[in-house]
Amino acid sequence: MIDSNTQSIRETASDEIAALRQQLFCEPEKKQLTLLDKLASFGDEGLSAIAEFLQASDRNSPTPALGKAELLLLAADTPQTRTFLETHFPDGIVPLHSEQNIDCSPIARALREQDFLNADRLTLEKLCELVGPSAIQRKWLFFSEVEKIPIADLRAIDSLWRVYSEGKFGYSVQREIWLAQGKDFGKLWSKIGWKTDKNWTRYPNEFIWNVSAPRGHLPLSNQLRGVRVIAKLFDHPAWSVD
Incomplete structure (x- = not known):
């Protein structure tokens, strides 16, 4: 069984993750970079919020915050993050347009x-x-x-x-x-x-x-x-x- 103290800690962490997630979608980019680090520190639940942020992004306009989100998921290297990136961003988040078919x-x-x-x-x-x-x-x-x-x-x-x-x-x-x-x-x-x-x-x-x-x-x-x-x-x- 989970004791009341452990349950309270988990609920507090979930509340903090929810607050960070909400901020992540509305704060300026500089602040987003800091928020992403904080979310990653919460493990799987924080990484899930980062994946949600990345999936909701405009794929035609990648930003440094989205790049950091991808890098944090790559660094985590869990079965969940690997599956997410392979499914949704197999070639990364930056569209590699080329007028001469050069492979970048x-x-x-x-x-x-x-x-x-x-x-x-x-x-x-x-x-x-x-x-x-x-x-x-x-x-x-x-x-x-x-x-x-x-x-x-x-x-x-x-x-x-x-x-x-x-x-x-x-x-x-x-x-x-x-x-x-x-x-x-x-x-x-x-x-x-x-x-x-x-x-x-x-x-x-x-x-x-x-x-x-x-x-x-x-x-x-x-x-x-x-x-x-x-x-x-x-x-x-x-x-x-x-």
């Missing part, structure tokens, strides 16, 4: 595993693939090639980075910071942790490959060849599309 699922997998170093490498590979054979062979982009990247593909890659980093990473995030710094690249490098004083952050060991990094820290762009590639990325029409 390897980036998605790396980001779902929070393997940001590998995701960064794969991102450059896919951008080169989108541009063409010459870029694939040399393994980096000319600034003049950036305009060849289709809008849908760049937005999909950016969405993957934002959704699976709690909104901290992605080209659109870097662009937002750059605009806030008056389009001053020198200020941007310091703000996102690519340069300290006069010293460039060294690849790969000095970069931070997790979400504790400064906002906009990832993905990387090789500044040894100047700013023209990243400037073209920031000027890409993908960011002006509704």
Whole structure:
């Protein structure tokens, strides 16, 4: 039999989960990220509320909060969470639209595993693939090639980075910071942790490959060849599309 004290604790936990669940559906995204962690700490009942939140989402507009919900269910790795994700989100929550039929699922997998170093490498590979054979062979982009990247593909890659980093990473995030710094690249490098004083952050060991990094820290762009590639990325029409 369950004693009265245990029953009271369970009822209190259920009441708290119900309150957190209600908040989760109406609070701003920053608050949602915190609420998700709290719900996950309650075990199966909290995970069930997270799954409900994820299932009720707009699948055409994934957000960092939804990305965190998916990551928490993946991390839990229970029979229930595995079945739920395999049934409803077998390919993850971010639609991978491509105008050139480029497969970005390897980036998605790396980001779902929070393997940001590998995701960064794969991102450059896919951008080169989108541009063409010459870029694939040399393994980096000319600034003049950036305009060849289709809008849908760049937005999909950016969405993957934002959704699976709690909104901290992605080209659109870097662009937002750059605009806030008056389009001053020198200020941007310091703000996102690519340069300290006069010293460039060294690849790969000095970069931070997790979400504790400064906002906009990832993905990387090789500044040894100047700013023209990243400037073209920031000027890409993908960011002006509704």
